[in-house]
Amino acid sequence: MTNTKKLLLTFSLFIFLTAFQTQEKEVFICTTKSSKTYHLKKECKGLKRCKSKIKKITKKKAENVGRILCKLEKKEIKTKEKS
Template structure:
C-alpha cells in the first residue's frame, strides 16, 4: 500500500511540473502586420505580400499582436 501511495505521489508531481506546449500560430512578416493566425490558410493571411512565418502564441502576444478578426469570429461561434 505504501508503494502505491509513493508511486501516485511521484506521478502527480511529474504531471504538475510538465511544461505545456504553446500553440503554433502564423504571422505575416510585414512590418505593418498586427495580427496572428491559427491556420496557415486563414483568409486574413491572403493579403500578405511578404513571407508567412510560424511562431508561438506566447511569443507573438509579447510583441503586441492580436488574434485575427476572422478567426476570432470562428471561436465565438463554437
C-alpha cells in the same frame, strides 16, 4: 550506487520532467511591418493577403510583440462557442 541505477534514475528524471512540460501553441504571422495580427490557421483568409513571408512563432511571442488574434478567426471561435 551502480552505474545502471544512476542511468535509470537519470532517465526516469528526464521522462518525469519532459512529461509535464507544456507545449506552446504555434501561430502564423505575416512578416510585414504593418501586420498586427496572428493567425491560428495557415489557411486563414486574412493571412492569404500577406505579400511577404509567413512565419510560424509561438502565440506567447506573437502577443509579446503586440499581435492580436485575427478578427476573422476570433469571429469563427465565437460562432462555434454559441453552437
